[in-house]
Amino acid sequence: xxxxxxxxxxxxxxxxxxxxxxxxxAERYCGKLAPSLTCFAATTNDPxxxxxxxxxxxxxxxxxxxxxxxxxxxxxxxxxxxxxxxxDTAMLTGTFIVDQKGIVRYAYYGKYVGDDPAFDVLVKxxxxxxxxx
Amino acid sequence: MPNIAGRLNIGDQAPPITVEDIHGQPLDPAQYWAKGPTLMxxxxxxx
Numbered sequence: 001x002x003x004x005x006x007x008x009x010x011x012x013x014x015x016x017x018x019x020x021x022x023x024x025x026a027e028r029y030c031g032k033l034a035p036s037l038t039c040f041a042a043t044t045n046d047p048x049x050x051x052x053x054x055x056x057x058x059x060x061x062x063x064x065x066x067x068x069x070x071x072x073x074x075x076x077x078x079x080x081x082x083x084x085x086x087x088d089t090a091m092l093t094g095t096f097i098v099d100q101k102g103i104v105r106y107a108y109y110g111k112y113v114g115d116d117p118a119f120d121v122l123v124k125x126x127x128x129x130x131x132x133x
Numbered sequence: 134m135p136n137i138a139g140r141l142n143i144g145d146q147a148p149p150i151t152v153e154d155i156h157g158q159p160l161d162p163a164q165y166w167a168k169g170p171t172l173m174x175x176x177x178x179x180x
Contacts, residue, residue, distance in 0.1 A: 047150035
């Protein structure tokens with residue numbers, strides 16, 4: 001998200017990120033790696049569960065093994081490196097666009113570790129939301 | 134077993150949650166909705 005923050009913010013999106021860990025981890029992440037995001041720490045998995053997110057299962061891992069390798073390679077090519085992980089590394093990610101009334105306008109549930117929506121899809125969704133409001 | 138809610142669909146109300154800001158203060162990100170459309174990303178972890 002940080003890589004494309006300008007495009008995303010240009011279409012009017014606020015960028016919030018929730019990560020599993022403690023406040024100090026959120027501060028470190030946002031301060032050094034993602035200064036364009038407003039970061040929050042989830043000290044338990046409950047906020048994730050509330051939004052329908054869950055940990056990857058062994059079946060998920062087996063089904064998407066090659067996709068996970070591809071996602072890892074892409075991250076490395078983008079210059080991303082893995083530091084000491086916090087929280088629950090099996091938790092799958094989710095990306096949502098929420099409008100000003102708190103209504104979900106876009107929802108993407110990661111199918112495997114490293115599965116994120118294409119940023120141009122997010123830009124299109126935000127543009128659509130802008131036109132309809 | 135954790136109590137995992139169903140997946141959110143387009144048109145659903147975003148559920149309230151409590152997280153911590155970088156200073157350790159609890160808050161619900163819902164307070165940001167009114168300021169404008171929001172991209173809410175749940176990361177696997179910080180690191």
